[in-house]
Amino acid sequence: MTRIGIAGLLHESNTYLPVPTIYEHFAATSMTTGAALIERWRGARHEIGGFLEGAGANAVPLFATYAVPSGALTADCFERLAAELMRELEAALPLDGLVIALHGATVADSFPDADGEILRRLRMRLGAGFPIVATFDLHANISRRMAAESTALIGYRTNPHLDQWDRGVEAASLAVRIIRGEAKPAQALEMPPMLVPIACQHTPVAPARRLYDDLEEVLRWPGILTASVAMGFNYADVEEMGASFLAVADHDSGLARRAARWMARRAWDRRHEFAAALPSPEQAVRDAAVSPLTPVVLMDVGDNVGGGSPGDSRVLFDEVLRQRVRNALVVLYAPTAVASCVAAGVRSEVTIEGIGGRVKTISDGFYTETEVRHGGWSTYDQGITAVVETPDEHTVVFTSRRMAPMSLQQILSLGIRPERKRILIAKGVVAPRAAYEPVAGSIVLVDTPGVTSGNPASFDYRHRRHPLYPLEPNAEYP
Ligand SMILES: [Zn+2]
Incomplete structure (x- = not known):
């Protein structure tokens, strides 16, 4: 045989x-x-x-x-x-x-x-x-x-x-x-x-x-x-x-x-x-605030968990708070915040790094995906997870394991209705589309900072081959 x-x-x-x-x-x-x-x-x-x-x-x-x-x-x-x-x-x-x-x-x-x-x-x-x-x-x-x-x-x-x-x-x-x-x-x-x-x-x-x-x-x-x-x-x-x-x-x-x-x-x-000009966080949030195509999925390119980023960047959510836009959802890798929410208990009022709200849900963090999604997985574990709702209708999900947003079950399993949000912040670039396109009114890639920045010129490469277009615009391919 x-x-x-x-x-x-x-x-x-x-x-x-x-x-x-x-x-x-x-x-x-x-x-x-x-x-x-x-x-x-x-x-x-x-x-x-x-x-x-x-x-x-x-x-x-x-x-x-x-x-x-x-x-x-x-x-x-x-x-x-x-x-x-x-x-x-x-x-x-x-x-x-x-x-x-x-x-x-x-x-x-x-x-x-x-x-x-x-x-x-x-x-x-x-x-x-x-x-x-x-x-x-x-x-x-x-x-x-x-x-x-x-x-x-x-x-x-x-x-x-x-x-x-x-x-x-x-x-x-x-x-x-x-x-x-x-x-x-x-x-x-x-x-x-x-x-x-x-x-x-x-x-x-x-x-x-x-x-x-x-x-x-x-x-x-x-x-x-x-x-x-x-x-x-x-x-x-x-x-x-x-x-x-x-x-x-x-x-x-x-x-x-x-x-x-x-x-x-x-x-x-x-x-x-192969060139893309992405909007700044300020511009992207300003556009999302008035967009008729909701929910607007803002892709946090610089904090792309699937590309290795931590998944804890507040850049986009802080911009939402700064512009006083309501009704956004963000998932943050934040084990300490989860511990605080668990200690406080559901229905408790908490303030976590400037985010004040009520603990809505504490979950075991397991979820299952039945559709074909980027990554090919069907079972997920984002660790113990806490959901905090704020007076401005923001939904903040704190997870105790890093998890790329490849499945919408990541939030559906918590009882969240993404289609009712104005802004969904997703920590990825292209991969989350398979999960988010079915509910998204529009998808916008945002030029956020981080170890997965969308701008190759922002990296200090020591070992890559030379030349390489577009980093060397005059590169030749004989
Ligand atoms: Zn890949």
């Missing part, structure tokens, strides 16, 4: 965060092996759920873990995760193939290209020619090592990420075909000197849409097995940061190279389109 190892090691690492990511963050979020891995991931609209579907009875669960986006992994964290993966692999051998879910923007203090290092270790143990198919997030910074050490890489094609399950099925199916001798991948990576600002990474609309139209065209070329576009993660200061284009052809490295270059060249020729 064919045996396909199933693995996952996912983390989006924001190197501008001073707080490192440690092993316990993974252990406390999601870490499974063997039967527990299948239990955790079977049916999940995630690439690992897709792996299990695509591999079917051939699936051999190894090790899968992820943590909420945060700072770079400590060397100790990376080595422990890698060791557990390799130990489970060793115990499961012999295998015929391996599919692994990586993020592609994982950074360890010891290995800036952590994904490449994982693939290198797998390749070293499994040998040249062993089928290793890896999936990656659309926000990956793909390195030459990742491409060299894998048999094939397959990235998500949508942002918000709603095709994770499909890419997982595709990866496992490709692994099966390689094992059967029906396909022999030749992979090519092309890295034009450009980055795509995060505000321009919304795939259903131009300019991002065009990159994926080109990708769809390449997928129809005879001989192409798969292809991907990674828009990159601008908050990881690593050499490979930026956009990249990848094609995998059957037996034909020349074809793969032509396809990757064709996509890259066409993106490069449209590089000027």
Whole structure:
């Protein structure tokens, strides 16, 4: 019987965060092996759920873990995760193939290209020619090592990420075909000197849409097995940061190279389109105060939890208070505030860092999402959560765990009616759209400060490649 190892090691690492990511963050979020891995991931609209579907009875669960986006992994964290993966692999051998879910923007203090290092270790143990198919997030910074050490890489094609399950099925199916001798991948990576600002990474609309139209065209070329576009993660200061284009052809490295270059060249020729001017908090709140299209979702770009930000910024809510606009909702990561509310009890009047109101609800913070949402998760835990309502009809949700706003159940589960609010402050950029579009009157990306600022020029990069458009406007792509 064919045996396909199933693995996952996912983390989006924001190197501008001073707080490192440690092993316990993974252990406390999601870490499974063997039967527990299948239990955790079977049916999940995630690439690992897709792996299990695509591999079917051939699936051999190894090790899968992820943590909420945060700072770079400590060397100790990376080595422990890698060791557990390799130990489970060793115990499961012999295998015929391996599919692994990586993020592609994982950074360890010891290995800036952590994904490449994982693939290198797998390749070293499994040998040249062993089928290793890896999936990656659309926000990956793909390195030459990742491409060299894998048999094939397959990235998500949508942002918000709603095709994770499909890419997982595709990866496992490709692994099966390689094992059967029906396909022999030749992979090519092309890295034009450009980055795509995060505000321009919304795939259903131009300019991002065009990159994926080109990708769809390449997928129809005879001989192409798969292809991907990674828009990159601008908050990881690593050499490979930026956009990249990848094609995998059957037996034909020349074809793969032509396809990757064709996509890259066409993106490069449209590089000027990837620019976004976002309103200031002051302007955005002023517009939202009078907008007929309510609720107005104000995306707090600089405090994007899904990009590693803390989720505790008051910039937008304070601006709402300053302009005396009523009826806003904000979710803040604030464990101390939760503790104060719990101590005070429901119906108590509290004043927390200048926010005065009544404790409406205290919740266990668990919620479930049944729709396909960015991230592919169905169960969430935002920790003990307190809801405070103010005399100005503001609803302030304090959580004791950091949680990206990928599911509207985050607030619906607390009894909040988002459609009745004038302003919904969401700590993200593109990813929360899948959750918020059904209730939003309008969505506005706001130029807020933070470690996920939408302006790449505001970061002090030390390790990225040079030149890189638009940071070097005169960059050339020979
Ligand atoms: Zn992503």
